[in-house]
Amino acid sequence: xxxxxxxxxxxxxxxxxRSVWGDLLLFLFLAVFGAFMALPLVYSINNAxxxxxxxxxxxxxxxxxxxxxxxFTDLFHLLSNSWVPFLRYAFNTVFITAVGTIGHVLLASAAxxxxxxxxxxxxxxxxxxxxxxxxFSPHVTAIPNYMVIGQLGWIDTYxxxxxxxxxxxxxxxxxxxxxxxxxxxxxxxxxxxxxxEYRIFWTIVMPLVKPAWLTxxxxxxxxxxxxxxxxxxxxxxxKTLNYALGQIVSGGIARAGAGAAVALLLMSVPILxxxxxQSKIIQTMATSGMKE
Amino acid sequence: MKSSDAxxxxxxxxxxxxxxxxxxxxxxxxxxxxxxxLLAPYYLLFCMFxxxxxxxxxxxxxxxxxxxxxxxxxxxxxxxxxxxxxDVFLIALKNTLLFVVITGPVSYIMCFIFxxxxxxxxxxxxxxxxxxxxxxxxxxxxxxxxxxIFSGDMYGYFNGFLMKAGFTEEPILWLQDPxxxxxxxxxxxxxxxxxxxxxxxxxxxxxxxxxxxxxxAIDGIKNRxxxxxxxxxxxxxxxxxxxxxxxxxSSFAVADVSMNLAGFPSVQYAGHTIVTHLIDYGSIxxxxxYASAIATVLFAIMLGTNLLTQKLLRKVGE
Numbered sequence: 001x002x003x004x005x006x007x008x009x010x011x012x013x014x015x016x017x018r019s020v021w022g023d024l025l026l027f028l029f030l031a032v033f034g035a036f037m038a039l040p041l042v043y044s045i046n047n048a049x050x051x052x053x054x055x056x057x058x059x060x061x062x063x064x065x066x067x068x069x070x071x072f073t074d075l076f077h078l079l080s081n082s083w084v085p086f087l088r089y090a091f092n093t094v095f096i097t098a099v100g101t102i103g104h105v106l107l108a109s110a111a112x113x114x115x116x117x118x119x120x121x122x123x124x125x126x127x128x129x130x131x132x133x134x135x136f137s138p139h140v141t142a143i144p145n146y147m148v149i150g151q152l153g154w155i156d157t158y159x160x161x162x163x164x165x166x167x168x169x170x171x172x173x174x175x176x177x178x179x180x181x182x183x184x185x186x187x188x189x190x191x192x193x194x195x196x197e198y199r200i201f202w203t204i205v206m207p208l209v210k211p212a213w214l215t216x217x218x219x220x221x222x223x224x225x226x227x228x229x230x231x232x233x234x235x236x237x238x239k240t241l242n243y244a245l246g247q248i249v250s251g252g253i254a255r256a257g258a259g260a261a262v263a264l265l266l267m268s269v270p271i272l273x274x275x276x277x278q279s280k281i282i283q284t285m286a287t288s289g290m291k292e
Numbered sequence: 293m294k295s296s297d298a299x300x301x302x303x304x305x306x307x308x309x310x311x312x313x314x315x316x317x318x319x320x321x322x323x324x325x326x327x328x329x330l331l332a333p334y335y336l337l338f339c340m341f342x343x344x345x346x347x348x349x350x351x352x353x354x355x356x357x358x359x360x361x362x363x364x365x366x367x368x369x370x371x372x373x374x375x376x377x378x379d380v381f382l383i384a385l386k387n388t389l390l391f392v393v394i395t396g397p398v399s400y401i402m403c404f405i406f407x408x409x410x411x412x413x414x415x416x417x418x419x420x421x422x423x424x425x426x427x428x429x430x431x432x433x434x435x436x437x438x439x440x441i442f443s444g445d446m447y448g449y450f451n452g453f454l455m456k457a458g459f460t461e462e463p464i465l466w467l468q469d470p471x472x473x474x475x476x477x478x479x480x481x482x483x484x485x486x487x488x489x490x491x492x493x494x495x496x497x498x499x500x501x502x503x504x505x506x507x508x509a510i511d512g513i514k515n516r517x518x519x520x521x522x523x524x525x526x527x528x529x530x531x532x533x534x535x536x537x538x539x540x541x542s543s544f545a546v547a548d549v550s551m552n553l554a555g556f557p558s559v560q561y562a563g564h565t566i567v568t569h570l571i572d573y574g575s576i577x578x579x580x581x582y583a584s585a586i587a588t589v590l591f592a593i594m595l596g597t598n599l600l601t602q603k604l605l606r607k608v609g610e
Contacts, residue, residue, distance in 0.1 A: 249436055
């Protein structure tokens with residue numbers, strides 16, 4: 001009770017209008033849902049280090065008792081004996097993610113600059129098309145997309161995954177909204193010094209929108225890091241890590257340990273990326289709002 | 293740029309004899325050449341992979357097309373078949389609408405409530421909690437672990453828990469029983485849904501002008517709920533509208549989770565959605581005309597719902 005009273009007095013000093021019990025209830029709620037969100041992740045981290053006998057314990061136990069690296073060694077044995085070596089899957093995933101992300105950041109920034117800062121014919125229409133594109137999912141266009149990529153002769157190449165990702169609408173949307181807040185004065189000064197628009201874009205605007213690059217990177221990561229190649233890629237040697245994960249998991253009980261290991265490897269990369277970029281991403285999201 | 297352009301146009305018009313509209317347009321475009329050059333690469337690809345496919349999909353939906361023969365025009369037949377003859381589509385439509393009316397709003401409200409609660413924490417704790425909540429949506433196919441949690445044998449965590457606690461004697465086939473499938477997919481979908489809009493809300497909340505709260509206190513705002521409704525929500529309306537688009541679009545697009553957890557097709561189509569129906573006809577049966585009709589219907593209801601919601605959200609806090 002004394003704790004509650006102290007909390008109340010603290011609250012009274014800072015914000016007059018809040019009830020202590022309300023606060024406690026809300027934070028209890030936060031804790032319960034936080035557990036719901038985090039448990040599956042904590043669980044999969046634990047699973048990756050469980051020896052096989054702990055994975056199949058009844059009743060199942062949440063936390064690992066005798067942590068082991070054997071799942072990881074199993075995984076590498078399993079995959080180095082497979083027809084396509086593990087490293088190839090890893091290379092494919094890294095390559096698709098890196099090229100797709102860099103290309104998207106460059107093209108989307110180039111297009112966002114005139115949309116945000118130039119007055120030209122078609123500006124409003126071009127941007128509202130992007131907003132409309134946010135309003136339906138890519139599934140809608142999956143079939144004709146396959147035909148277009150087929151016509152281009154890109155089926156079963158990296159391009160089938162990488163090039164369409166360049167034109168991801170959410171990235172352009174966020175980049176354009178972020179660029180709008182750059183003060184015009186910076187660009188005017190460069191123009192008086194005789195810099196071309198391209199130069200202004202590259203030397204003045206691009207360095208200023210670094211937070212937005214990181215945001216686009218994490219969004220593209222979400223799409224590309226998790227791709228399994230879908231219907232576009234069928235050659236085993238072009239398949240990705242995520243596809244390999246699917247194969248391992250479908251191997252059933254005997255593969256449960258290796259599956260847990262590869263799942264941990266796959267999820268740790270985007271999570272680490274987010275840990276280091278979080279504040280920049282939040283900064284970008286501050287401008288994400290839709291204007292009326 | 294903005295200020296210098298207009299007088300130039302006006303001057304050139306008065307000196308020369310009145311040029312035609314087309315001439316003005318071309319002249320404008322020439323002067324703004326650099327804008328178009330910067331736009332070109334992105335929009336070229338955008339047209340190729342979004343605009344043209346949407347139009348193609350609409351056109352193909354009026355044909356019979358199996359990828360082998362040349363498409364044959366059949367008018368509205370695909371659509372009449374879809375709504376009048378295809379019972380499975382109606383199941384898919386029902387399930388999808390359930391996702392839209394349940395997981396859509398639930399995930400949207402969760403994104404907001406958590407962002408709002410987190411906003412009161414100290415920056416370091418806030419960064420950590422944000423990570424915990426955002427992690428599922430960014431960890432790719434990590435939802436595979438729900439397969440183990442809801443596994444139908446006694447090694448499944450949920451079954452193990454229920455059996456140990458004495459709620460049930462027999463393990464329950466969670467993902468094979470039509471009674472539970474949809475609910476489980478919804479839980480996982482909500483778990484995955486604290487994504488981009490959640491971050492947008494956090495950012496929006498951090499940028500609400502604090503003097504507004506002080507002014508509000510003077511104007512007689514009594515508690516945090518009033519503060520929320522009269523100050524916070526209207527201040528972050530742009531983010532709310534953006535978040536709505538993202539959540540609505542993703543709640544219409546449930547497919548991967550359903551296919552990976554409940555199987556494809558799921559037992560008695562319990563987890564079937566419009567998108568899985570589309571995948572069924574598009575990548576398995578190769579009835580491209582029919583699949584395009586499904587895609588077009590999906591496109592129309594997604595866009596319609598989004599535009600309607602945008603209209604409604606303009607009224608928040610008024």
